[in-house]
Amino acid sequence: MSNYQRSTIECQKYLEEFNIYFQQLDTLEKALTHPTYAYENNLKDSNQRLEFLGDTILGFIVAEYLFQTYTDKNEGDLSKIKGALVSGESLAIVGRDIFLYKYLLMGKGEDKIGGRYKDSVISDAYESLLAAIYLELGYEVVKQFIYRTLMHKIAELLENGMMDFKTILQELVQKEYKKNVEYKILEENGPDHDKSFTAGIFWEDNLVAIGVGKSKKEAERNGAKLAISYFENEKFKKEQ
Template identity: 35%
Template sequence: MVRILKKDTSDHRRGQLSAVETRLGYEFKDKSLLDAALTHPSVTDTKVVNYERLEFLGDRVLGLMVAENLIRSFPDVDEGELSQRLHGLVSRETCAEVAQALELGPVMRLAAGETRSGGRKNLSILGDACEAVIAALYLDGGKETVDRIILPYWLPRIKAGVRRAVLNPKSHLQEWAARQKLPAPEYEVVGREGPDHAPIFTMQLTLKGYEVLIAKGRSRQEAEKAAAVGFIERHGLDKP
């Protein structure tokens, strides 16, 4: 058994974790794994461990699961297209969609400042938490548990393919703007927080005639992509 959390004495927290277990359809043997998976790095309480290490593992577990099923689902597709599909399917945006389906945002353990800034709806945070929960399931129950519980959330996306808007949202948005005879979207860093080894960038996307959109990411590129995805989703530009 992998022990990550020193202890958890909160009845309220245990109730939150139990609700997540119900939505997952799985009861953890080591509930500290799930607690850590739902704890943001902004929490500095020495009694808890955040999701960073679990996210690292979950990213790899998810990639393997999706890659295996892409190979099975598309036997005639070449490596280049498989890689492109994989990239979109394991993107932070896709993970955030699954996190929203599992209602992870309301049970995330965040610092007060992160909560006030909208952390529970932040796509980057939700995507990280989803990957961390996948790792927690893997460590607690093995790959078979991950496939049984998590794969159903990805199979429809695998079968349907990946929208181009998710694969390359900045290009998708720029081409759409050109068709509307609008200037290209402008991206500007308006904030940076966190330590030098793990910064969080706040990006502002401006497009003439539309409300400014703010998004965050762990690099300038990730923040720009998150902003483009946010604009695309806000205005329904990913619809066929």
């Protein structure tokens, strides 16, 4: 690629805020190239191979950081933190924070249906960008970029106790009642690039909690958190 897209040049300018300077923009442009754009423009490569490498780089750097920083936590706790930190939902939030969706090269059809705003597309692009930084500028540069864009979320995760609320809820109700709850999406609002979901948590056909989120999973998780309080209150009343 010799004639770089305007979005690629704009992305480079933005990355300068993180002291990241690509000498040649070929690798950066490839990181921003969605498969649909590559297909429509008869390009050999998209960002998929870079995504594969970026996923591995991210996993190692996060694991290294957690191992060195949280010496009081066991393997299970570290795995939970790492899993939450590098999840697609978490990376999509980070990708939005750095405006990756603005710079992506998308096929016209995919772009028309809001593809550039999808969690999976943004999280993949973030991992591809990490690989591009690593290949062009090296390990220390990509590590500092990850530290600046992602690691601040650890405090939030630890504050929430690294709870998988759906699992906790399932264990609670199965222990007390030998039966699980049911999740239903009650509402889906907003355009494709900015949807909001409302999930209902039902127990024996009764609505016991409602959760709202930017994805179905987030809505269900938020609902599960409230449902835990409901069942713990029911358990407390039974014990009185």
